[in-house]
Every structure is written in C-alpha cells, then in structure tokens.
Amino acid sequence: MSDVEQVEAANTAMYEAFESADVDRMARVWDDVDPGGLVCVHPGWPMLRGRDHVLRSWSAVMAGTDYIQFFLTDVQVSVVGDTAIVTCTENVLTEVTENPVGASAVVATNVLVRRADGWRVRVHHGSPVLGRLVDE
Amino acid sequence: MSDVEQVEAANTAMYEAFESADVDRMARVWDDVDPGGLVCVHPGWPMLRGRDHVLRSWSAVMAGTDYIQFFLTDVQVSVVGDTAIVTCTENVLTEVTENPVGASAVVATNVLVRRADGWRVRVHHGSPVLGRLVDE
Numbered sequence: 001m002s003d004v005e006q007v008e009a010a011n012t013a014m015y016e017a018f019e020s021a022d023v024d025r026m027a028r029v030w031d032d033v034d035p036g037g038l039v040c041v042h043p044g045w046p047m048l049r050g051r052d053h054v055l056r057s058w059s060a061v062m063a064g065t066d067y068i069q070f071f072l073t074d075v076q077v078s079v080v081g082d083t084a085i086v087t088c089t090e091n092v093l094t095e096v097t098e099n100p101v102g103a104s105a106v107v108a109t110n111v112l113v114r115r116a117d118g119w120r121v122r123v124h125h126g127s128p129v130l131g132r133l134v135d136e
Numbered sequence: 137m138s139d140v141e142q143v144e145a146a147n148t149a150m151y152e153a154f155e156s157a158d159v160d161r162m163a164r165v166w167d168d169v170d171p172g173g174l175v176c177v178h179p180g181w182p183m184l185r186g187r188d189h190v191l192r193s194w195s196a197v198m199a200g201t202d203y204i205q206f207f208l209t210d211v212q213v214s215v216v217g218d219t220a221i222v223t224c225t226e227n228v229l230t231e232v233t234e235n236p237v238g239a240s241a242v243v244a245t246n247v248l249v250r251r252a253d254g255w256r257v258r259v260h261h262g263s264p265v266l267g268r269l270v271d272e
Contacts, residue, residue, distance in 0.1 A: 037214060039223045039245070044266035047210065047223060047243040074183065078173060078258075081217040085247055085259060087175045087183060107183040109175070109245050109261040111221055122214075123221060125245040127263030130180035 004077045007084040007112055010119035011077075014110070015070040015090070021062040027055055031113055031120035041125040043106050068094040082114035090126065105129040140213045143220040143248055146255035147213075150246070151206040151226070157198040163191055167249055167256035177261040179242050204230040218250035226262065241265040 001009070010029070017026040030038055035051035042061060048054050071091040078085045090106040111123035137145070146165070153161040166174055171187035178197060184190050207227040214221045226242040247259035 041243050041245070041263060044264065046241070046265050047225060080219050080249070083216050083219045087259065089183060105182070107177050109177070109259055111247070123223065123245055125261050125263065127177060127261065128180065129182050
C-alpha cells in the first residue's frame, strides 16, 4: 500500500472503532509513543490533551451512543515525511448522540504520525457544520 | 529564533491580520506554494478548500466584523521536519461577529509548512466550544 492508502486506512480505523464502540481498537488507533502530545476535539467540545484524557472521552462518547455510522466524503490526504494530514467531512447517521447541536455533518482535521508499526492518530479535531454558505 | 518561536510568530500573524482586517497580510500568512492544498474551517462553517476560496472567505468574515481581539491560550506547537502543528484556544472579544453561535471560546488546530521565506499556514480549523465538560 502507498503512504496515502495506509494513512486512509488508519484514519478509517478510528471511525470503525467508534462505530463498533471498541475501546481497545480505539486505543490502538491513537499514538502511544508521545502520549502527552495527543489532542482531541469532539464536535462542540473544548480541546482535550493527553492520551488518558482523550481515551477516557472516547469511552464516554461511545458509551453514550447506541448506534452510529459514518460516511466519509471529501477525504484529502497530505503526507510530508512522517506526518500526515487528513481533512474530510463526516456524514453521520446516529440514533443517540452526545453532540449538543445534533449536527448531521461534521468536518474533521486529523493528524497522523508514522511509527514503527504504522500510522497512528495524534490529533483529531471534529466540528459541527451549523449552517450553509450562501454561495454553496 | 527557534523553529517553535518562528511557528508561534507565524500563527500569531494570522490572528493579527484578522484583528487589523488586513487582507494583504492575511494573504501573506497563507501558503502560496501549494494553493490547492489550503484548508480553512471557520467556527460552524463547512470546510473550504483552495487558496482563492479561503482568502475570499477571510475577506467576507473580516468585512463583517467591526472589532475583534484574540487572546490565545493553551498554545502548543509541535514541529516535525517541515510541518508544524499548532493547537490553541482562541478567547474572542468582539463587537460584531459572523459566528452563528456567538461562541466566546473557539478551539483551533493550525497546520503550517516551512517554505523558503518562512512558515506559512496550510490548514486552519476553528470550532466553537458549545458547552462545558462535567469534569472540568
């Protein structure tokens, strides 16, 4: 697989871990080499820093979600050296959500780092799309 | 100046360009080597791609803002090779804002790239903080 394909697979794995509410898989998705450097923003949330804080938030979010399915669109991957930037739109189908604004579309910026065993997530920043642009 | 100091200065320049509604300075802040790769998410907005689209959005946002001042807190910079990731909280003081949720705090992830003439912004992702965490 090319770098871009590997990054796409690692990015998709984060959403699959959420869909299956798999805490162990979510833990493997995120970097553990530099645990203090992890950053996560759930839609509408403040910024969470550090592996413990981030993984605890995922456990809480997944425990509060009965069903969720992601359809990722507009996925763009940029790899420079050992850093990858993924930007995409998350089209979300859900029964119960912790999202305070009930957004059906979320835009995300994810930063991944290349480690000995593959690409791991270092930053996930999701934000709710609250309106439509006039010229779109 | 160290890499981190240079990146912090380039990051701050984006907010200063907004504060002064300086379209030319904002244009210099953003990368022009790979114009198609630029990404900007204003709080609550969909994802905008490409230099023309991004700069037009800034012109519209700045034209619609009478007064704005940023107090950046929790600024963390990570530099790997020619890529820098800045995460921070934007504490915003404003008179008129285009922000549809009137958030007073925004969290941001910014990606900068090292070019021959310095660090330039490639990705800016700002999102509104809509609530408070129970355990914060």
